[in-house]
Amino acid sequence: MEVFTKAAEYMEIPVRRTDDEPLQKLFMSVRNELNLDLKNMKQEQAKFWKQHPAIVETELLRQAQLTRESAMLSPALHGDFRRVLEYKRK
Numbered sequence: 001m002e003v004f005t006k007a008a009e010y011m012e013i014p015v016r017r018t019d020d021e022p023l024q025k026l027f028m029s030v031r032n033e034l035n036l037d038l039k040n041m042k043q044e045q046a047k048f049w050k051q052h053p054a055i056v057e058t059e060l061l062r063q064a065q066l067t068r069e070s071a072m073l074s075p076a077l078h079g080d081f082r083r084v085l086e087y088k089r090k
Contacts (some may be wrong), residue, residue: 010087011055013084015054018076019074023056023060026069027060030060030063030064034059061073065085
């Protein structure tokens with residue numbers, strides 16, 4: 001899955017400052033699915049957010065699909081979500 005998330009196509013996903021709060025909310029909804037070490041949650045969260053912003057957004061959108069949380073996405077993120085799904089089919 002990690003190779004899939006870091007594919008070059010996903011680096012083109014737009015990252016907007018207005019998405020910060022919705023992505024934080026999405027992170028809180030799907031964080032149990034991200035395989036973060038629960039013993040070091042603060043460090044794991046910091047490490048997760050230090051990745052390239054497009055990778056973070058792609059991973060969260062992918063988890064939104066897998067956990068059926070896509071209904072909570074903002075209109076802009078929903079457009080990015082559809083784009084992630086299009087790339088996934090190729």
